[in-house]
């Protein structure tokens with residue numbers, strides 16, 4: 001195992017994931033770094049991921065990281081949420097098993113109409129803004145994901161999409177060309193965040209371009225400003241993760257005090273949301289929402305419902321784990337498609353063949369149906385390739401147990417943090433052919449999700465008989481998802497954007513359904529154009545910011561150009 005004193009990482013925090021991948025290219029799939037005095041093992045090797053996450057091993061979660069994330073969802077992190085609990089804990093099992101049915105393929109399928117409705121709201125914002133303005137698509141797509149979770153999970157209308165305020169149009173100029181350029185970019189970035197670049201805007205009720213009108217149904221203070229509040233709370237957690245002393249300063253320095261206020265504000269809103277849900281009375285037997293499943297949980301030792309602080313912490317987690325991740329995943333997909341017009345043309349051809357694309361001869365295509373999602377195979381490959389190339393999660397941070405651990409022939413002392421690095425797993429040259437290229441066609445190979453051994457795992461290598469797993473849009477029951485990537489009779493998986501094993505993503509069915517449906521609708525109506533400076537090969541690196549999730553640094557400015565045949569903005573709003 002090579003050793004690196006990791007100054008690169010300290011100097012360039014926006015690219016930590018990629019820097020680890022570069023190390024993995026040089027040193028192999030497991031190596032050791034020291035950040036200041038703290039040792040950490042980084043794992044990118046698919047077989048070692050499998051070993052670390054196998055049910056018999058399932059390494060404990062690292063308390064430093066998840067304890068800080070707990071501070072986001074409960075005051076001082078006093079009520080650790082699902083994400084931070086150990087897999088051995090009865091509490092984790094209770095909540096995971098209790099809430100997993102909310103995400104079953106059947107339930108998620110039943111919620112498809114809600115996603116379509118919110119996608120209509122989103123389209124309306126884009127049509128109204130018109131083709132000249134650069135909108136911050138990342139901001140909008142996060143709002144959409146937030147509204148989807150609120151609606152599907154908690155029967156609540158957050159109104160975050162509707163609260164988006166587009167930038168003021170630039171002064172009229174004769175015949176402004178619809179070519180990639182820079183006009184309106186600054187306005188877009190300013191406008192989407194109420195005066196501050198969206199990537200930098202913070203919460204604390206500071207507008208953020210939101211309307212502050214109350215949204216009914218769950219307690220008066222759940223208003224559309226919740227998006228800005230959540231962004232502020234997320235930013236504070238990032239600040240605490242980079243500087244553990246910040247927690248101690250939370251009542252002392254102005255900045256840390258503001259961050260603490262953001263967290264309290266967000267936690268207060270989650271308690272209000274809970275109060276609103278409880279006020280509706282006990283959930284009906286037919287209610288399959290996340291809220292209903294949380295309210296039905298009973299503490300096995302007392303037979304009583306979970307106390308309100310715990311419930312509010314879990315509600316907060318579902319929002320945090322779900323809205324940024326899904327929003328950025330869609331943003332990176334649109335970014336990569338805009339950079340690769342040949343791939344966008346293939347997506348359009350597929351939409352056209354299914355009668356879903358807006359064209360001059362078909363200005364009103366049929367409505368997207370749930371069954372179309374699995375028919376849109378090329379779009380599925382595009383989303384997968386975007387998730388591989390720019391995974392939004394850093395991975396899962398574990399710790400070696402209280403005795404030395406042997407992993408890949410290396411002995412790791414007790415208590416050392418181990419990052420199972422998602423970017424490394426899915427981008428390391430040892431396990432992928434041309435990993436830094438955007439090649440949706442790689443997913444045509446039915447075994448592409450698996451590491452088959454040999455040089456760069458080119459198609460046709462060993463283990464020819466493993467299952468396909470190459471579907472673009474695929475829903476899994478929780479039991480299947482928990483087993484995915486850990487079946488010892490199959491080669492290890494090298495595509496695990498939702499992690500693997502007991503602690504994989506419980507929300508992945510919802511994330512996939514939302515992302516595939518939203519992208520299909522948007523791409524059937526609009527083409528998306530980047531400013532010229534984001535079209536070059538280095539743009540992905542320049543744009544990438546390693547925060548709580550991997551996101552476009554200061555938002556994603558894009559022109560949304562209605563496809564020929566669409567009604568004009570004036571036509572729609574008339």
Ligand code: HEM
Nearest residue numbers: 082083321322325326329393396498499503505506507511
């Ligand atoms: C593209 C979108 C998403 C990605 C890439 C993603 C990825 C992940 C990953 C990698 C983990 C493991 C994290 C760790 O161990 O530190 C995770 C866990 C989790 N995710 Fe997601 N996620 C997404 C969307 C969602 C959504 C929509 C929800 C719910 C609304 C959600 C809820 C959760 C929860 C509650 C956990 C903790 C599960 C447990 O510990 O048992 N995620 N996710």
